[in-house]
Amino acid sequence: MRSATPTNPVSRTGKNRSVKPGVIVVYAVLIFLTFIWITPTIGLLISSVRPADAVSSSGWWTVIADPSNAEFTLDNYRTALGIQTAARKHANVNLLSALVNTIAVAVPSTIIPILIAAAAAYGFAWIRFPGRRWLFVIIVGLMSVPLQVSLIPVLRDYIKIGLNGTYLGVWLAHTGFGLPLAVYLLYNYISTIPRDIFESAFIDGATHFTIFTRLILPLSTPALASFATFQFLWTWNDLLVALVFLSADAGTQVLTQRLLGLIGSFGQDWHLLTAGAFISMIIPLTVFFLLQRYFVRGLTAGSVKQ
Amino acid sequence: MMRPAPEPQPRPGLRVRLDTPLWRGVLIALVTAVAIAFLLETFFFLRDATLPQWLLALLAIVWGVGGVMLLFTLAAYLVEQFPATWKRRLIPIVFVGPAVAVVVGYLLLPTIRTLVASFYDANGQQFVGLANYVYAFSSREMLTSFRNNFLFWLTFGTSFSVVFGLIIAVMADRTHPVFEKVCKAIIFMPMAISMVGASVIWKFVYEYRPPGSNQIGLLNALVTALGGDPAPWLLRQPWNNLFLVFIFVWLQTGFAMVVFSAAIKNVPSELLEAGRIDGANEVQVFFHITLPTIKGTVLTVATTVVLGTLKIFDVVQSMTGGNYGTQVIANVQYTQMFRQFNYGRAAAVAIVLLLVVLPIMLYNLRDFSKRTEAF
Numbered sequence A: 001m002r003s004a005t006p007t008n009p010v011s012r013t014g015k016n017r018s019v020k021p022g023v024i025v026v027y028a029v030l031i032f033l034t035f036i037w038i039t040p041t042i043g044l045l046i047s048s049v050r051p052a053d054a055v056s057s058s059g060w061w062t063v064i065a066d067p068s069n070a071e072f073t074l075d076n077y078r079t080a081l082g083i084q085t086a087a088r089k090h091a092n093v094n095l096l097s098a099l100v101n102t103i104a105v106a107v108p109s110t111i112i113p114i115l116i117a118a119a120a121a122y123g124f125a126w127i128r129f130p131g132r133r134w135l136f137v138i139i140v141g142l143m144s145v146p147l148q149v150s151l152i153p154v155l156r157d158y159i160k161i162g163l164n165g166t167y168l169g170v171w172l173a174h175t176g177f178g179l180p181l182a183v184y185l186l187y188n189y190i191s192t193i194p195r196d197i198f199e200s201a202f203i204d205g206a207t208h209f210t211i212f213t214r215l216i217l218p219l220s221t222p223a224l225a226s227f228a229t230f231q232f233l234w235t236w237n238d239l240l241v242a243l244v245f246l247s248a249d250a251g252t253q254v255l256t257q258r259l260l261g262l263i264g265s266f267g268q269d270w271h272l273l274t275a276g277a278f279i280s281m282i283i284p285l286t287v288f289f290l291l292q293r294y295f296v297r298g299l300t301a302g303s304v305k306q
Numbered sequence B: 001m002m003r004p005a006p007e008p009q010p011r012p013g014l015r016v017r018l019d020t021p022l023w024r025g026v027l028i029a030l031v032t033a034v035a036i037a038f039l040l041e042t043f044f045f046l047r048d049a050t051l052p053q054w055l056l057a058l059l060a061i062v063w064g065v066g067g068v069m070l071l072f073t074l075a076a077y078l079v080e081q082f083p084a085t086w087k088r089r090l091i092p093i094v095f096v097g098p099a100v101a102v103v104v105g106y107l108l109l110p111t112i113r114t115l116v117a118s119f120y121d122a123n124g125q126q127f128v129g130l131a132n133y134v135y136a137f138s139s140r141e142m143l144t145s146f147r148n149n150f151l152f153w154l155t156f157g158t159s160f161s162v163v164f165g166l167i168i169a170v171m172a173d174r175t176h177p178v179f180e181k182v183c184k185a186i187i188f189m190p191m192a193i194s195m196v197g198a199s200v201i202w203k204f205v206y207e208y209r210p211p212g213s214n215q216i217g218l219l220n221a222l223v224t225a226l227g228g229d230p231a232p233w234l235l236r237q238p239w240n241n242l243f244l245v246f247i248f249v250w251l252q253t254g255f256a257m258v259v260f261s262a263a264i265k266n267v268p269s270e271l272l273e274a275g276r277i278d279g280a281n282e283v284q285v286f287f288h289i290t291l292p293t294i295k296g297t298v299l300t301v302a303t304t305v306v307l308g309t310l311k312i313f314d315v316v317q318s319m320t321g322g323n324y325g326t327q328v329i330a331n332v333q334y335t336q337m338f339r340q341f342n343y344g345r346a347a348a349v350a351i352v353l354l355l356v357v358l359p360i361m362l363y364n365l366r367d368f369s370k371r372t373e374a375f
Helices: A021-048 A052-057 A075-081 A095-126 A132-141 A148-161 A167-190 A196-203 A208-219 A221-237 A240-246 A255-265 A270-290 A292-300 B021-048 B053-080 B084-117 B131-138 B140-172 B177-192 B195-206 B218-225 B240-265 B269-277 B282-293 B295-310 B314-319 B329-338 B343-371
Strands: none
Touching: A021 A270, A021 B140, A021 B177, A021 B195, A021 B218, A021 B240, A052 A270, A075 A095, A075 A270, A095 A132, A095 A167, A095 A208, A095 A221, A095 A240, A095 A255, A095 A270, A095 B053, A095 B084, A132 A167, A132 B084, A132 B343, A148 A167, A148 A240, A148 B084, A148 B329, A148 B343, A167 A221, A167 A240, A167 B053, A167 B084, A196 A208, A208 A221, A208 B053, A208 B084, A221 A270, A221 A292, A221 B177, A221 B195, A240 A255, A240 B329, A255 A270, A255 B195, A255 B314, A270 A292, A270 B177, A270 B195, A292 B240, B021 B053, B053 B084, B084 B343, B131 B140, B131 B343, B140 B177, B140 B240, B140 B295, B140 B329, B140 B343, B177 B240, B195 B218, B195 B240, B195 B314, B240 B295, B240 B314, B269 B282, B282 B295, B295 B343, B314 B329, B329 B343
């Protein structure tokens, strides 16, 4: 990289107006990288609205080169969602049912761990009891345990008590796997709330429960939103937990599972795959851009689950 | 709520006072029992019901979220009715108990049970000693996995994500705020996409058609436009691994960039200015001032990305299924568990995965206990 001349310091925030070769290089590199980063997604989006024949016979970029001859259609989305099953071989694509299932899996899998973790974070931060440091270290220390070590025993228990293939089973699994990070993030936040805020509530005779629900939860909204974004994206995009605990019944499969199935059975039908992939992306992308501020705050808070 | 009188025992009297803590306790215990019975009953109803799917999903969400709230509220009220000494003992259980129970039940005990299972045969009946570990450390697929996980995924995946993240964070910091924002949003966006979705996106980029026909995959179209021959990239061993790794880099660079960006903005400008006045150019400023200042952040990000590369599963499962020399540890674990139904081997491979990430876990834990010494 060429750099600015040392005699003429460039302000870090780029407020210096004179254009230097170094600055041009910086812009060029960034434009090049963002171009590489965004192009595959644009290709996906364009292909998902092109007719099946066009997708399989010419590259999606021909649409940009020659927009006047391009044809666009929403048929791929209709077929993928199972709204219109004109072609019989696509009858079992039905991503609409997978979409409903994904919502039913992801929403409680986000809210339940938040409730449990917030209560625990409050307990660890503001209630004195013996062994609290050890319990805290155990919970948070299990943060990066690969969930593979849990799958077989939990699956066996589920089969025994009839939880396999149920929403509840997946919620609890996601709760268990997400809880260490949740407790860690929420503890970091809740423990820094100044004590005098609820000291007076205690003096007025408020119970822990009242203080927790009326004071702590509202005050912790940024931290809750931060973890919620994490956990929602994580559970929405998860494949492994769904494969293990939902695989028994096709009717309860989530989007990632169905998409994986589509790659296997319609691997060459790019018009369908691209539409399906976009269907699976639209909600997490929306949540992500709406709550990006909180998400970033959670990321920079130190530790991240993978 | 009325506070109970200083002496909590029910006063002897002719009239049975329903407002005493004892009676209220009994009442709430009863309500709790009914609530649990109701939740169980509705669970079995919903599990076996044949309702329209959207309605079932909606009811399930209400049932799950509402159920947890209801149980927590009832437990909290129940505990409030106990005498002060008992209350002090029980309140921590209400708040911390559920989290401890879930973590013990879903992470701690299963880990121990998996360790035990790794010494038993496929069905968990017969003790087989170290046979499963012999498989885990010497079978061809596991040896391929070690090579791929460490050489391709860990080395290339981590270094590319971290270096790209750093370059973009440092450079974007010097551009116009609007440009910086757009640029970072684009790099960050893949973080919201599932690895399966990303695999579809990139499989389409890598798509191969025989020479002579129209290439619809971007990469082969570029190669042929430049006069090269199209290639089935995902079949070319061992370099196909790099094509998978790049999908991961595409997903992870945004994470690295965002964390680095926040750290870079915290580097004191006086420090940077001082360096520049001393005659350092921007590259020197980066290597001698910025990088040493954010060293801790780089390490944290790198360990997080390393964990991701060691546990990688989704990308391999959706791109190649672990075929063509792209096998990884987590995919062997899945295959043994759900294709071979060999629980013993699957357990041993899971333990190997745990051992592989253990150094990083311990490092994080040490780091973390240093930070919570004032606990």
